Amino acid sequence: MAAVGSVLVVGAGLAGAAAGILCAEAGVRVDLVEVRPDVTALGSGITLQGNALRVLRDLGVLPECLAHGWPSDGLVLRAPDAAASVLAELAEHRSGGLDLPAAMGMYRPDLARILMDRAAQAGVVSRFATTVTAFTQDDTGVDVVFSDGSVGRYDLVIGADGLRSTVRGLLGVPLETRPVGMGVWRVFVPRPREVVNSEAYYGGPCYIAGYTPTSASSLYAFLAEDAQDRTTLTGAEKVHIVRQLTADYHGPWDEIRESITDPETINYTWFEEHLLDPPWHRGRVVLIGDAAHTCPPTLAQGAAMALEDAAVLADLLTTADRVDDQLLARFTDRRYERVRTVVEASVQLARWQLAHERGDVEALMGRIAALTSQPA
DSSP: SOOOOOEEEEOOOHHHHHHHHHHHTTTTTTEEEEEEEEOGOOOOOOEEHHHHHHHHHHHHHHHHHHHHEEEOOEEEEEETTTOOOOEEEOOOOOTTTTOOOSSEEEEEHHHHHHHHHHHHHHEEEEEEEEEEEEEEEOOSSSEETTTTOOOOESSSSOOOOOHHHHOHHHHHHOOOEEEEEEEHHHEEEOOOOTTEEEEEEEEEEEEEEEEEEOOOEEEEEEEEEEEEOOTTTOHHHHHHHHHHHHHTOTTHHHHHHOOOOOOOGEEEEEEEEEOOSOOOHHHHHHEEETTEOOOOSSSSSSHHHHHHHHHHHHHHHHHHOOOOHHHHHHHHHHHHHHHHHHHHHHHHHHHHTTTTOOOHHHHHHHHHHHHHSSSS
């Protein structure tokens, strides 16, 4: 018998959807609310490392994800010269196990749709354009007020509502989200036929310029620069700046550049980081995913850490006979050091790039590969 009979999940991102699916599959009544009106319309591309694929397999969605995405086992490093010279072709570590690809690129809205469809199939009841405005809790549950005026009572509330978490704010948990110093342009475009693995160019006008296939027909390209205020740009200005930043990169970039014409396919964000000190719960409200930790995408582990949070929390909730402070403390105990290591390593890689320092990248990445190859 599960430790909880009813759970509210706030946030329909990776962590929230996965936690909802796993709890519902174990017979828990799960409600899920998402402040945005349509989660499938968000984002461009995402890279899922092997340890993320391991969780997607447990969720029962991996075959569909593989059908829509682009699995790969390699990384190509190129020089920012006229020939786009190949410097190295690296075999990426299979952190999910030898029976899974090393990584997969995917169109983020496709992944969101697949997870929410699976959540509905598992019995999760979802409401969009809705969030939590207040809650009070006692020893046996949490009374919740929603933004549409409705109310509910749950054995547990899971705050999976991202970087600027409303749940975290309602709990009064202080957490400083810090800019790392880089901004990144991401563009969703057609895939040149020659691009079959992720490729990265270091140097030139950007710290890193690269691209990752997301399907047989698409990829997302990315360009990391010094963080700037890009909020006032017009669509035409966005297209011009991104095309200009790619001008010194060649090879597949020449074809990619020509396809960058629609500002709706371009987004710009800053790299940010935070890590919540233990514990990650207050009473019967627990934070997971970006609500508790976030890091720059230098190791492409953000999605994997969020999915692992959901899997570990659901495992504890559905195998214990009651929920209490000790159970939720065990959740943080199982996650904190692993997440801390990934966050700190991701930030360190960004700092080396910002300082134009080589650093011991191989050793750092080797440590993370060994860590993420172990079960969460």
